[in-house]
Amino acid sequence: MLSAESLQQxxxxxxxxxxxxxxxxxMAALRIAQTEKGWLSVETIEYVAGYVGIPPAAAYEVATxxxxxxxxxxxxYKLTVCTNLPCALRGGIxxxxxxxxxxxxxxxxxxxxxxxxxxxxxxxxxxxxxxxMLLNNHKMCSFMDADAIxxxxxxxx
Numbered sequence: 001m002l003s004a005e006s007l008q009q010x011x012x013x014x015x016x017x018x019x020x021x022x023x024x025x026x027m028a029a030l031r032i033a034q035t036e037k038g039w040l041s042v043e044t045i046e047y048v049a050g051y052v053g054i055p056p057a058a059a060y061e062v063a064t065x066x067x068x069x070x071x072x073x074x075x076x077y078k079l080t081v082c083t084n085l086p087c088a089l090r091g092g093i094x095x096x097x098x099x100x101x102x103x104x105x106x107x108x109x110x111x112x113x114x115x116x117x118x119x120x121x122x123x124x125x126x127x128x129x130x131x132x133m134l135l136n137n138h139k140m141c142s143f144m145d146a147d148a149i150x151x152x153x154x155x156x157x
Contacts (some may be wrong), residue, residue, distance in 0.1 A: 001047040006036045023054045026062050030069055039070040056065060067121065068137045075110045077156050080121035080134040081144070087123075090130035095144045096120065097134075102153065115156075 011030040049059035110117040129142030
């Protein structure tokens with residue numbers, strides 16, 4: 001179900017923990033699987049749980065608790081905009097509204113071409129750079145006013 005390369009990466013994560021603490025690697029293992037597959041299907045979560053050696057329910061608990069895991073297909077570019085109070089006070093709501101208008105989608109939706117998925121996010125710990133947007137769970141984009149959003153979208157085209 002996963003490539004040999006992904007399984008090797010998971011093995012590297014598993015090696016960081018004692019044999020009786022393998023469950024500690026589940027977050028990394030799910031991230032690796034999601035990177036390969038693009039999202040986490042029920043089958044993928046169960047496969048990863050089995051590979052790590054934990055009950056599927058324990059893997060589901062992690063995958064459903066953290067918003068970095070996608071339990072349905074998402075666009076090539078997942079844009080998560082922080083709308084918590086500090087970002088909201090510095091334009092986070094405006095940035096989100098601008099993206100909704102620009103992309104023609106709402107939160108939790110994907111553009112018809114499958115290119116962008118827009119999500120509302122919780123605090124990303126970068127209040128001084130507000131408003132912020134997270135790109136594909138890995139790249140923090142700061143000071144996201146309309147001009148910065150236009151530049152970022154142009155880069156992603």
